[in-house]
Amino acid sequence: MTNIYSTAAQMSAALATKEVSSVDLTQQHLDRIAKVDGDVHAFLHVDTDGALAQAEAADKLRAAGGAISPLAGVPLALKDVLAQKGIPTTCGSKMLENWRPPYDSTVVTKLKAAGVVILGKTNMDEFAMGSSTENSAYGPTHNPWDLDRIPGGSGGGSSAALAAFEAPLAIGTDTGGSIRQPAAVTGTVGVKPTYGGVSRFGLVAFSSSLDQAGPCARTVLDTALLHEVIAGYDERDSTSINQAVPDVVAAAKRHDVKGMKIGVVKELGGDGFQAGVSQRFQEALDILVANGAEIVEVSCPNFEYALAAYYLIAPSEASSNLARFDSMRYGIRIGDDGTVGAEEVMRATRHLGFGPEVKRRIILGTYALSSGFYDAYYGSAQKVRTLIKRDYERAFESVDVLVSPTCPTTAFKIGEKADDPLAMYLNDIATIPVNMAGIGGMSLPCGLAPEDNLPVGFQIMSPVMQDDRMYRVGGTLEAALVSKWGAPLLSADTKLAVK
Amino acid sequence: MAAISRDEVAHLARLSRIEMSDAELDHMASELDVILGAVARVQEVAANDIPPTSHAIALHNVFRADVVKPSLTPEESLSGAPATEGPRFKVPQILGETE
Numbered sequence: 267m268t269n270i271y272s273t274a275a276q277m278s279a280a281l282a283t284k285e286v287s288s289v290d291l292t293q294q295h296l297d298r299i300a301k302v303d304g305d306v307h308a309f310l311h312v313d314t315d316g317a318l319a320q321a322e323a324a325d326k327l328r329a330a331g332g333a334i335s336p337l338a339g340v341p342l343a344l345k346d347v348l349a350q351k352g353i354p355t356t357c358g359s360k361m362l363e364n365w366r367p368p369y370d371s372t373v374v375t376k377l378k379a380a381g382v383v384i385l386g387k388t389n390m391d392e393f394a395m396g397s398s399t400e401n402s403a404y405g406p407t408h409n410p411w412d413l414d415r416i417p418g419g420s421g422g423g424s425s426a427a428l429a430a431f432e433a434p435l436a437i438g439t440d441t442g443g444s445i446r447q448p449a450a451v452t453g454t455v456g457v458k459p460t461y462g463g464v465s466r467f468g469l470v471a472f473s474s475s476l477d478q479a480g481p482c483a484r485t486v487l488d489t490a491l492l493h494e495v496i497a498g499y500d501e502r503d504s505t506s507i508n509q510a511v512p513d514v515v516a517a518a519k520r521h522d523v524k525g526m527k528i529g530v531v532k533e534l535g536g537d538g539f540q541a542g543v544s545q546r547f548q549e550a551l552d553i554l555v556a557n558g559a560e561i562v563e564v565s566c567p568n569f570e571y572a573l574a575a576y577y578l579i580a581p582s583e584a585s586s587n588l589a590r591f592d593s594m595r596y597g598i599r600i601g602d603d604g605t606v607g608a609e610e611v612m613r614a615t616r617h618l619g620f621g622p623e624v625k626r627r628i629i630l631g632t633y634a635l636s637s638g639f640y641d642a643y644y645g646s647a648q649k650v651r652t653l654i655k656r657d658y659e660r661a662f663e664s665v666d667v668l669v670s671p672t673c674p675t676t677a678f679k680i681g682e683k684a685d686d687p688l689a690m691y692l693n694d695i696a697t698i699p700v701n702m703a704g705i706g707g708m709s710l711p712c713g714l715a716p717e718d719n720l721p722v723g724f725q726i727m728s729p730v731m732q733d734d735r736m737y738r739v740g741g742t743l744e745a746a747l748v749s750k751w752g753a754p755l756l757s758a759d760t761k762l763a764v765k
Numbered sequence: 766m767a768a769i770s771r772d773e774v775a776h777l778a779r780l781s782r783i784e785m786s787d788a789e790l791d792h793m794a795s796e797l798d799v800i801l802g803a804v805a806r807v808q809e810v811a812a813n814d815i816p817p818t819s820h821a822i823a824l825h826n827v828f829r830a831d832v833v834k835p836s837l838t839p840e841e842s843l844s845g846a847p848a849t850e851g852p853r854f855k856v857p858q859i860l861g862e863t864e
Contacts, residue, residue, distance in 0.1 A: 368841035461821045475820050504827040505820065574804040585781065592782070594856050596845035608857040609782065617784035625783055630797060632777045633769065646807040648817030653810060655818060687796060688803055704821020730822060 270298050271758040274340050274434040274488040281328065281339045288328075288339030292321035292383050295341045299385065299432045302764040307407050308417075308427035310346050311354045312386035317341065324381040337491055338381030343433035345424050346387040347394055348479065349468040350374045357470050358390040358402035358420075361597045361619035371468020372500045373437060373479050380495045385433055388423030392621045393588065394444055394472045396420050397693040398683070401623045406680055409452060411720055413763045415677040418448030418693075424482050425452040429756060430764055435492050436482040441473050442576055443672075443697025445480050446709035450672035450723020453711040453755045455489045455740070456482040460731050461704030462507035465500035473583040474505075476576075476701045484756050486710060486740040490518035493733070509731055517734035518741040524558035526739065527665040533569045534670035534696040534725075542715025546722040547671045550712040553746045554739070564665060566657035571650045572699040577691060578634045578647035579702075584624075585631030591619065626687065655703045662729045667739050670696045672709040672723030696725060706733040710740045711755045712747060721755060768801040769794060 268280035268291070280286045296314055303309050324339035344350060347357050349367035351374075356362045370378065377384060391401035399407040399422030407422040409415040410430040417426040421438035425448035428436050438445035440458035449456030457480045464479045471477060481492035497511040530551065535544060551561055593599040593615035594608070601614035620628070634643040661668055673693055683690045700707035705727055712724035724743065728735040748754050771794040778785045778793075785793065839852045848855040 365845050368837055368844050462824075501829050505822070505824060507822065568810065571807055571810055574806040577800065577804050578807065589782075593847060595854055597847070599847035602848070602857050604857075606857065607861070608859045611857045612782040613784040616782055620783065625785075625789075626793065626796060626800075628781050628783065629774060629777045629793060630800060632781050633773070633797070633801075636777075636780075642808060643804070645817060646811035647804075648819060649811040649815040650807045651818040651821075652815050655821070688799060702821070 270294050270431045272434070273485050274337065274483060274491060275485070277340050277434060278336045278491070284328070288321035288324040288383060289318060291339065292317050292341050292385070295385055295433060302430050303432060305408060305413055305764050306410055306426050306430045306432070307405060308343070308388055308423045308430060308432055309386045310356060310358070310389050310404055310423070313353055313384065316353070317383050317385045320383045324383060327381060335380035335495065337435070337495055339383060340435060341383045341385050341433050342377065342435040342437065343386065343388045343424055343427040344374070344384050344437050345421050345439055346390055347439055347470050348373055348437060349470070350384065350387070353387065355387065355470070356404070357394070358392040358404060359619065359621070359624070360403045361591050363598060365596055367468070369468065372465035372502060373496050374468065376496050382435070382495065388421070388427055388436065390423055391420035392624050393470070393584070394420040394439055394441055395584070395623050395627055397443070397447055397690055398680070399423060400680060400684055401621055403621055408680070409677050410762045410764050411453065412677065414679055415720070416451065416680055418451040418677065420444040421448045421482070425449050425454050425456065428452065428454045428482060428484050430762065434483065435488060437479060437496070438482045439469060439477060439479045440701065441476045441580060442701050443694040445482060446672050446697050446707055446723065446725060447693060449482060449709040451677035451721060453721030454482060454484055455486055455708070455710045456480065457489050457493060457733070457736070458700060458707045459493065459497060459733055460507065460706045462505050463511070463706070463731065463733065464497050465503040465506055467500055467502040471587040473580040474587060475583060476580060478701070484754070486737060486744045487515070487518045490514040490737050507731065512732060512734035514734050514737045517737035520738050521742050521745050523554060523739055523742045526559045526667070528554060528559050528561050528739065529564035529661055529665035529668045530561060531569065531668050531670045532563050532565045533567065538674050539671055540675045540715060542717045543671050543673070543675060543722050546713040546715060547724060550724050550743055550747070551669070554743060557742055557746060562665060564661045564668060566661060566699070568650065568653035568657050569699050572654055572702055573691060573695055575647040575650035575654070576694070576698045576702065577630070578643050579651065581627040581631035582634045582644050583631070585628045585635065588624065588628055591616065623687070651702050654699050658699070658703045658705060667735050668727040670725050672696060672725040676715050676718055676720035676722060700727055705730055706736055708736040708740050710744055712743070713755070767798045768805070769797050
């Protein structure tokens with residue numbers, strides 16, 4: 267029986283045999299959203315009519331017997347940072363309240379071409395700046411495992427929607443961990459592809475040299491199926507990589523790591539990591555060894571500077587990118603009463619349109635780029651970026667993939683770190699190095715921490731354009747864990763805070 | 766000594782075209798001081814002989830053929846504008862009366 271608790275792959279099979287229609291499947295998810303999203307608040311906008319129309323189109327296409335993508339008719343939740351023509355796209359900001367893009371992002375174009383049904387837009391930290399979704403101008407998203415806790419960020423809405431069974435697939439974006447950290451704390455899977463592997467056209471820019479859209483789901487295979495749909499070269503993104511997409515679906519199905527060398531990054535663990543996180547991570551390593559992988563410890567000594575470099579580079583790029591929100595061509599405009607000039611209107615609009623974290627990063631970035639400080643801050647951060655790349659290159663000379671816990675802790679309480687920006691930034695300590703080097707990164711669940719019964723994420727990192735390697739390791743680990751547990755971490759029997 | 770003063774933050778806010786109240790400036794200055802103290806660590810390892818990396822994947826001279834392709838109509842381009850006048854964005858006065 268195919269229902270909201272099924273995987274996307276199961277839904278795809280049921281759609282192919284006409285056991286279920288896409289309209290029925292889509293309606294089941296819309297009903298689920300209506301039932302639980304008042305508590306979870308994963309969605310900022312639900313496109314009921316549009317989703318049902320897309321579902322009907324997918325059903326017609328199947329009935330006509332034409333060539334069809336495996337995911338045609340399967341519902342998906344889209345992070346509100348990606349433009350979808352005619353549908354509100356707010357980036358979690360007051361600045362873009364009511365903005366409806368006149369075009370589709372390339373990710374959306376590809377989803378539509380594959381017949382994937384877009385249910386609606388998911389909540390996020392404003393302009394993707396944050397690790398808890400508390401920075402959304404529209405209120406926080408709640409973790410389906412415990413509604414008093416954060417679902418991670420910035421893509422907390424997408425991951426919470428998956429964990430609450432509001433959607434089987436979701437799109438996220440990852441600048442310093444915004445796909446992987448939410449996946450870790452909600453017990454779901456999230457992949458940041460190689461930088462340039464998925465087009466950034468129509469992705470509202472935060473930090474252009476780091477931003478990367480990617481697939482999210484509840485299983486490694488579902489994530490791979492979605493990866494295959496959205497990846498590929500796009501001439502409208504000047505940093506898009508013009509190479510064949512690795513066969514991530516075959517890799518996810520392989521379930522074999524015999525002979526693979528897996529490096530544990532010494533610097534991404536130990537002190538500062540919650541005991542239950544370290545315990546579940548270690549157990550996962552034991553499973554990989556039992557499946558024939560060789561585990562070695564690897565040192566990446568410059569990773570300890572990654573967080574500092576990130577919080578110079580990302581705000582610097584943000585201060586430049588967010589200058590486009592000047593109240594002239596789109597977005598809100600405040601104080602234009604005919605008596606004041608454009609500059610004053612911009613100042614008033616940006617005062618009310620941006621929240622505290624966005625302002626903090628714009629000011630920090632403007633400072634880091636200003637003459638007199640440029641070399642000491644931005645220039646030094648770019649050198650650290652070189653050192654981090656070299657650490658990875660050296661490590662990948664001797665191992666196939668690198669692994670670490672995705673986050674130092676499980677989901678913390680909403681409000682717990684809201685007044686301490688530095689403590690909040692530390693959530694991303696294990697995810698940021700991946701973005702700095704542009705490589706691929708995956709988080710998949712490796713169990714619940716014994717002390718709080720909350721999900722723990724296992725991170726796999728693979729070299730540039732070798733994304734299939736993380737799917738191979740992730741698929742093998744997931745299969746072994748599910749067989750050990752008797753059921754996936756998230757199933758119809760999982761005790762969530764929402765029924 | 767503080768890494769950044771309240772006056773510097775006020776100057777940066779002006780450059781960034783963000784109006785800030787006195788309370789916001791005070792709060793921002795103390796927060797930025799802590800953050801700058803933490804991120805300044807990059808200077809410990811940023812030796813002179815290390816080249817900077819601006820992009821993870823180095824790409825050079827990405828060109829496409831200079832061919833006109835379908836694009837947004839004027840109406841679509843103006844669809845999100847706070848104010849329009851005919852086929853144009855309508856904006857507040859940009860230059861002072863004497864300029």
